[in-house]
Amino acid sequence: MIRLFVIVSILFMGAAFRDQSIAVKGRLICGAKPATDVLLKLWDEDIAWPDPHDLLDQSYSNSSGEFHLTGATREFTAMEPVLSIYHDCNDGIKSGMRKLSFGLPDQYITAGLTPAKVADIGVINLELSYKEEERVDVYEEIAIEKEFILFSDRLK
Template identity: 70%
Template sequence: MQCNLIFHFIFSPLPANIPDMALFSWIDPHDVLDEGFSDSSGVFRLAGATQEFTAMEPALEIYHDCNDGIKNGFRKLRIGLPDQYITAGLVPQKTVNVGVINLELIYKEETRHYVDDEDTDERTSVSPSFLT
């Protein structure tokens, strides 16, 4: 099973705060499907696949420090992705267009991620409709 997504970020200043992304399986959060950084314009594309026979519930996690001052850790936003974009095989057949995400805003369901706290960071979810 696999999924593919594309989106664009608004954040400032550029390029110092280019966000870090991870696409992972919600059922097994340690099963990272893809990860990387956006380009200097904020455009990003991820694609992930798994060969496991269990269900895949993909989610996107965004780690950034836009408008965060000198606080420890990173702001973290998690977005669940719709099931209709999961297709069989290792090559994505559909693409989720997440749209534009303004990282200057403070989202209600945001949490903080601390590098020293990899296994115990707080996990939350944000439905895609929250961002429309």
């Protein structure tokens, strides 16, 4: 009886997880010039433990400042997509990078592994200061991400 309960519970949990995907595009400028080679990361930023944040995709803006990121995940809860932009526009000589993050609207989340819609965030001028902006050491953040991924893999 207990075995049957465990098997049914495992099957229910597996069925409760769902594939979700999202895509985002836009163009970055630094004043009047394209912001090239800017690091962008698309996250599923999970609030509840034990579900860690998932890095869905990362890329750099092209020579025109344009970018396109796509990602998918299997989640028990609804995806909470966030786009993070790491840059040095209008920054002078300071350590670290400016980090700007945007939550993406739920209407762009697609059921399944292939996004049906693309969230177009338009043109963003990185020269401006944004209220929720922060300064980060990208190399330290990458080391923390690797450590977190290793820890998450141990939990699986």
